[in-house]
Amino acid sequence: MNFLDLDELSEEDRLLREEVHRFAAEVIRPASIELDRMPATERIKPDSPFFKVMKEMKKLGFHKIMLPPDKGGIKMTPLQRYIVLEEIAWGSVGFATALGVDIIPFSCATLFGGKEVYEELVVPWLERDDWYGCWGVTEPQHGSDYLIFLREEKELVEKMGAGNVIAEKDGGKWVIRGQKSGWVSSAPIATHCGLHAQVKGGRTLADGLFAIVPLDLEGVEKGKPVEMLGMRDNPQGELFFNDVRIPEHYVIVAPGPFYAIFCDQLLCLTSCGMGAFAVGLARACFELALDYAKQRVQGGASLVKHKNIKLKLYEMFEKIETARYYVRKVMEYTCRRILELRTNDASPRHARAAQIYAKKIAFEVANNALQIFGAYGLSKDFIIEKFFRDSRAMLIEDGTVEVLSLDASDDVIENYNKDYYDVSFLKKFYEVV
Ligand SMILES: Cc1cc2nc3c(=O)[nH]c(=O)nc-3n(C[C@H](O)[C@H](O)[C@H](O)COP(=O)(O)OP(=O)(O)OC[C@H]3O[C@@H](n4cnc5c(N)ncnc54)[C@H](O)[C@@H]3O)c2cc1C
CATH class of the missing domain: 1.20.140.10 (Butyryl-CoA Dehydrogenase, subunit A, domain 3)
Structure with missing residues (x-):
């Protein structure tokens, strides 16, 4: 592997690229080809090549690249993070996606959650090689809705209807009910989900919260892994939540603006x-x-x-x-x-x-x-x-x-002429921003 890089990489960047590339060529790509040819149900069995590669990636610390170094992350420049992601995807976009969704719940818990959830869930995830994250956003009735609710006209957002996953406060716990779509990457093998849910009684999808939900809790069910056209090396499937109770500190981003x-x-x-x-x-x-x-x-x-x-x-x-x-x-x-x-x-x-x-x-x-x-x-x-x-x-x-x-x-x-990030789009949902 050798191509001219206009960023004139440092020696450290170059060595990183070589190391990740070798791993992508020797470990990721062969396993991804094998997985692509296997039936979906075989891909998620404990002896599947999927787990072998994920464990190796954890050994190399790839799951730590988006965390701050003082929170257990690996000290990296944004360019180095980019290099790691491009090389892994060069081997397999399915595995790159699996790494991405593994990181999401735990890095969000680190950046936006409290000390308790960090100690309870993030620290073990950093150390263990058998905890995997997934990201539960889309639902049977809300695919693109989850993208457009942010800036779309208020009247239209209200027409989108209730979310398919609802969270309700019950004393010191939140109770989760409903279903995520069959396209949640890594859901069939994940141990934890970074979950978007609408709050009970909420008017729109913006009345939501983001929580981290351990998938071994009572009431969680998983659908069968789906046979997809592409990205077959990353298992996808539905998640069902039947009155799943999570403690309040697992809610990483509470309802609000x-x-x-x-x-x-x-x-x-x-x-x-x-x-x-x-x-x-x-x-x-x-x-x-x-x-x-x-x-x-x-x-x-x-x-x-x-x-x-x-x-x-x-x-x-x-x-x-x-x-x-x-x-x-x-x-x-x-x-x-x-x-x-x-x-x-x-x-x-x-x-x-x-x-x-x-x-x-x-x-x-x-x-x-x-x-x-x-x-x-x-x-x-x-x-x-x-x-x-x-x-x-x-x-x-x-x-x-x-x-x-x-x-x-x-x-x-709205914002082309502004040199800052404008949150005024939220005013349609909330009186005070
Ligand atoms: C490989 C893969 C991995 C994925 N991983 C995850 C994951 O980890 N977690 C997760 O939650 N989801 C995941 N998804 C789901 C993905 O985010 C959705 O498939 C995507 O957002 C589109 O939603 P949809 O499939 O329901 O299509 P729909 O929203 O039903 O859209 C159907 C068609 O209509 C168009 N359309 C829909 N609404 C509008 C609109 N308002 N205006 C104009 N055009 C519109 C769309 O462009 C599309 O062509 C994954 C999907 C794939 C393929």
Whole structure:
């Protein structure tokens, strides 16, 4: 692995990239190919390659990269975080997603929760290799709703109806009832869920809370893992909550005006992650296509000698390079505002653009890479076939590119001329912000 990096990486950055890349090539990618071919129910069995890789990732400390060093995190620059995420996704976007959703509940508990939940749940998660997080947002009746409730017109948000997961206060406990969608990444194997729930009696999805729910509590049930087109190396499935009782300190973000800001800012962080994953996947597709085009001879010459293939390869290169440096820049800004300064004022339109742009180019690059392979690209004997399916899934994961674009567009129209993060969009829900 050796490509010119315009950021002129330090020796430490370069060594990190080499180490993670080796792991992605030798451990992650072979396991992800094996998992892709297994039935969903087999993938979640204790002896599945999924757990072997997750445990290895924990041994290397990848789950600690978004935590502050004084809270058990690994000291890293935003560029180093980006490098880790791009390399893991180069191996498999499914495993990159599994790592991302493992981190979400526990890093949110660290950044926004109290001392008690940190000691009780985050410390063991940092030390153990058999606790895994997932992120329960979308519901049978609320997929895109969970993205657009933030900036959409109040009247429309009210029409979205009640959430499918409701939290009700009962003395010193919260009781959770309802169901999350079948697309919750890692849900079939997760031990803890970072859960979004609407408060009982709430008018809109903005009347919600974010809690961390151990999935071994009485009343939790899991659906069967789903057979998906892409991202098959990360198990997905439903979560059911039948009067599940959690202590008050497991509620990380309580109902109130900060909940919507929290959702918006968390989506800024996940958008940077998704951007890095998409660049990693695009690069993996490009490298496969480049190698193949150098070897395959047609029309009396190797494919790289044909002008249409040359142009395709150049355009793939251009897209990946521009996406990489934009996502890196946004990640640097977003991490500084949320993880370091803790000002929670990262820019939603910039973060959404990083995710949207990188996901779009990943799909275009995967599509062109497959075209370069010709019919071989459609065969399961070539990994480009898997990568193409994964790139398709990315256009929907963490919000469809269309709905993310609409949300970003509202932020652009409202806030383009402001040099700060404007929370006035909350005024439609709350009298005082
Ligand atoms: C690989 C993968 C991993 C995922 N991981 C998770 C996870 O870890 N946790 C989790 O909670 N969810 C997860 N999801 C779910 C994902 O967030 C949703 O699938 C996504 O937000 C879209 O919701 P939906 O599928 O219900 O589609 P819908 O919201 O029903 O949308 C259907 C179509 O209508 C369009 N549309 C919908 N509403 C509007 C609107 N208001 N305006 C304009 N167009 C609209 C959409 O763009 C889309 O094309 C994952 C999905 C995938 C594919």
